Amino acid sequence: MSDTASQLQVRTPAPGIAVIEIAGEVTRDSDAALKEAYDQAAEGARAIVLGFDSLEYMNSSGIGLLVTLLVRAQRNRQQILAYGLSDHYRQIFELTRLDEVIAIHDSEAAAIAAAG
Amino acid sequence: MSTPPEHRDASSWAPPVQRLTASDGHINVTGRRPTAPMNGFGRMWQKTYRTPVGDASELAPEQVIAAWKERFSEFWPAGNRFFAPLAGIAPGEVAALDLAMPGGLKLSTGVLVLFADEESFTLMTPQGHMFAGWITFSAFVEEGSTYAQAQVLMRASDPLYEVGMSLGGHRQEDAHWMHTIASLAAHFGAGAPVEVQSVCVDRRRQWSRAGNVWHNAGIRSGLHMVSAPIRMMSRPFARGAKA
Numbered sequence: 001m002s003d004t005a006s007q008l009q010v011r012t013p014a015p016g017i018a019v020i021e022i023a024g025e026v027t028r029d030s031d032a033a034l035k036e037a038y039d040q041a042a043e044g045a046r047a048i049v050l051g052f053d054s055l056e057y058m059n060s061s062g063i064g065l066l067v068t069l070l071v072r073a074q075r076n077r078q079q080i081l082a083y084g085l086s087d088h089y090r091q092i093f094e095l096t097r098l099d100e101v102i103a104i105h106d107s108e109a110a111a112i113a114a115a116g
Numbered sequence: 117m118s119t120p121p122e123h124r125d126a127s128s129w130a131p132p133v134q135r136l137t138a139s140d141g142h143i144n145v146t147g148r149r150p151t152a153p154m155n156g157f158g159r160m161w162q163k164t165y166r167t168p169v170g171d172a173s174e175l176a177p178e179q180v181i182a183a184w185k186e187r188f189s190e191f192w193p194a195g196n197r198f199f200a201p202l203a204g205i206a207p208g209e210v211a212a213l214d215l216a217m218p219g220g221l222k223l224s225t226g227v228l229v230l231f232a233d234e235e236s237f238t239l240m241t242p243q244g245h246m247f248a249g250w251i252t253f254s255a256f257v258e259e260g261s262t263y264a265q266a267q268v269l270m271r272a273s274d275p276l277y278e279v280g281m282s283l284g285g286h287r288q289e290d291a292h293w294m295h296t297i298a299s300l301a302a303h304f305g306a307g308a309p310v311e312v313q314s315v316c317v318d319r320r321r322q323w324s325r326a327g328n329v330w331h332n333a334g335i336r337s338g339l340h341m342v343s344a345p346i347r348m349m350s351r352p353f354a355r356g357a358k359a
Contacts, residue, residue, distance in 0.1 A: 097155060
């Protein structure tokens with residue numbers, strides 16, 4: 001397996017909207033980093049946009065982390081959106097039914113616009 | 117959209133599937149949709165069962181997973197059956213299950229192999245299973261030891277199962293996976309106690325999913341069992357049946 005760990009970057013491109021850019025891998029080892037990124041993004045955010053442009057690898061443990069992140073966001077009444085998913089990861093989202101609870105968009109601009 | 121380079125995990129995931137198909141016609145599998153934790157009714161739990169199975173210098177995680185895939189059903193408690201797919205535990209394969217229930221009842225259901233690689237594999241449940249979600253079996257090195265772990269992320273599928281969980285279902289589930297992990301460890305000559313960690317990830321119940329009870333595999337398995345004599349008697353009268 002690659003040594004490319006998760007690289008997460010948090011931005012606030014618009015008031016109340018935070019973007020978490022996810023690069024590299026999302027596996028069980030990404031737990032702490034993802035929690036930290038969410039805590040940073042969640043402050044004052046009504047919507048959190050996950051950017052997957054630079055995602056290289058994700059296993060089923062990684063999908064599990066997205067589910068628990070989703071639960072945290074729902075508890076805080078925050079909307080979760082996503083963009084930048086390749087065809088492969090869009091299929092994974094459909095297979096795991098994450099697409100039913102995370103709105104998927106083609107671009108960051110589209111996701112931010114949808115977040116209102 | 118341009119074609120990106122193939123992802124390293126591409127061959128480890130099941131291909132897209134809307135509804136499952138059991139090759140042997142096992143009830144409560146064919147036609148059912150795979151269900152994620154978000155699709156269930158009850159509180160969401162993450163339960164982790166793990167134990168060291170050997171020294172990392174002598175036993176690699178890949179060896180543990182290879183043995184676990186090959187002998188998966190052998191490590192289960194008696195009375196529960198896992199009908200391994202002909203192709204083995206591989207992405208996209210569907211396995212049927214017969215699970216022992218209180219009172220001598222049998223619950224028939226199945227699982228989809230959602231993900232499988234050299235270091236882990238994940239089974240996802242279908243509509244009607246007690247749980248909506250998945251369980252990941254993995255092996256990894258930690259502080260010089262190779263560990264085997266099973267981690268469940270799930271909600272009880274419907275209100276009946278949720279009541280069942282609070283009336284002993286959690287204990288039964290813990291016992292099942294502790295037995296499984298301990299059996300796997302014994303296969304490698306290890307015998308340390310199995311560590312269990314249970315976390316309620318979401319205390320809310322999803323009442324919008326109460327209708328999942330329509331697919332309840334426990335009820336359907338029971339009805340299938342009691343209707344067996346009727347099905348047997350109707351066979352001679354079936355169209356095309358020989359006298």
